[in-house]
Amino acid sequence: MDTVALAVTDGMLHFELSLAHEVFASAPEGITGPWYDVAVCGPDPVRVERFQLVPDHGLDRLPLAGTVIVPGWADVDREPPADLVDAVRAAHDAGARVASLCTGAFVLAAAGLLDGRTATTHWAHTRALAERYPRVRVDPDVLYVDNGSVLTSAGKAAAMDLCLHLVRLDRGSATANAVARRLVVPPHRDGGQAQFVTAPVPAPGRHPLAALLPWAIERLDQPLTVEDLARQAGMSTRHLGRHFRTVTGTTPLQWLLTQRIRYAQELLETTDDSVETIAAATGMGTATTLRRHFGRTVGVPPDTYRRTFRARTRQESAGPDGTAPTG
Structure with a gap:
């Protein structure tokens, strides 16, 4: 396409x-x-x-x-x-x-x-x-x-x-994240998220979570809690939840889960790491936890997602006769 x-x-x-x-x-x-x-x-x-x-x-x-x-x-x-x-x-x-x-x-x-x-x-x-x-x-x-x-x-x-x-x-x-970075917009919002968001695309550096969101994304492998996020942001958990709803349209924990799933997708697409390794890298803890959340969010298990993506990648890189290029 x-x-x-x-x-x-x-x-x-x-x-x-x-x-x-x-x-x-x-x-x-x-x-x-x-x-x-x-x-x-x-x-x-x-x-x-x-x-x-x-x-x-x-x-x-x-x-x-x-x-x-x-x-x-x-x-x-x-x-x-x-x-x-x-x-x-x-x-x-x-x-x-x-x-x-x-x-x-x-x-x-x-x-x-x-x-x-x-x-x-x-x-x-x-x-x-x-x-x-x-x-x-x-x-x-x-x-x-x-x-x-x-x-x-x-x-x-x-x-x-x-x-x-x-x-x-x-x-x-x-690749989608790279496009989002070029356009300076959030890399992903789920289609099922509500339309009514006060600031759906916040201007960089002009909202209360501008420093917190990249800080959290760099630490997805850690067991972050709402209290950890609130402490880093210098606000109460109640105020943190209010700001998250305004800026992202969702709760802190749901936002964290979405970022972990998207990072898991990227690792499944770009590495040969095991599901257990990816679970640790994304803060999911165990492969069982990753499979449960990944399947619920994406609709397929991580292994199926990886096979589908790799098959599509091979198909896209194939030549007109259906074979991969040789050089």
């Missing part, structure tokens, strides 16, 4: 369009090998909010892409253009993975791709989406929904979460 097509038309929101282009158009420093081939597809020219955009290709290019991304749609009170809807449906029928950002979900719904599926969009428009498309199971309380070949996200910052999720699926956690 190396080709990412951004489906645009008059009335698209430039923030989500620019965000997706920034994630997929440039490889982060240190990443070797081929990166995504990004194509902006739409009628010529396109009015994106107050800007005029000349796409690289027409909408007929969408079915040739591995991934099609539909940015936010500005005027949700009217039906999206029929040519865009038809092209997105044709791309999905051709086998493309289709993802919407923010109100781009209205385009996917109009194409029938969300019928019988759970989906989300910006919280301010979830009721309109549910009323107009009653066959869609709209969840207003999540950041994004992954249905495999069809994905939807909530608004603005959640669009970044979904794009990073796609990179993680394709290239692994280490």
Whole structure:
């Protein structure tokens, strides 16, 4: 799925369009090998909010892409253009993975791709989406929904979460984290996290946990407690919990567990360390504990995750004839 097509038309929101282009158009420093081939597809020219955009290709290019991304749609009170809807449906029928950002979900719904599926969009428009498309199971309380070949996200910052999720699926956690570092955003937020977060993407150095979060990430191998975090932050456990909820949208212990799982994913992808060694390195203690939490969070055991990732890596590095390059 190396080709990412951004489906645009008059009335698209430039923030989500620019965000997706920034994630997929440039490889982060240190990443070797081929990166995504990004194509902006739409009628010529396109009015994106107050800007005029000349796409690289027409909408007929969408079915040739591995991934099609539909940015936010500005005027949700009217039906999206029929040519865009038809092209997105044709791309999905051709086998493309289709993802919407923010109100781009209205385009996917109009194409029938969300019928019988759970989906989300910006919280301010979830009721309109549910009323107009009653066959869609709209969840207003999540950041994004992954249905495999069809994905939807909530608004603005959640669009970044979904794009990073796609990179993680394709290239692994280490690469997704490298993209996040380049863009100076948090490396991961679970799709099931609530949309209502006071500061979902805190500015570096401008929130009470700015020093604490990297401190904790550097010590994931240690048995950190809420008391340890509060002591390091110089605040009470109650204030710590309040700040964590505001900055990360979750509790200190849940945030720690998420970081440990993501680090375990990275080690499974990039090393041959045993599950026992990874359990110690991520602060899980025992392989049994790691397997329990990993399976509950990721959906598969660590060994299965590693085999799947390694198989995908070998497939991506294979030549046109299916064999690995020899030099």
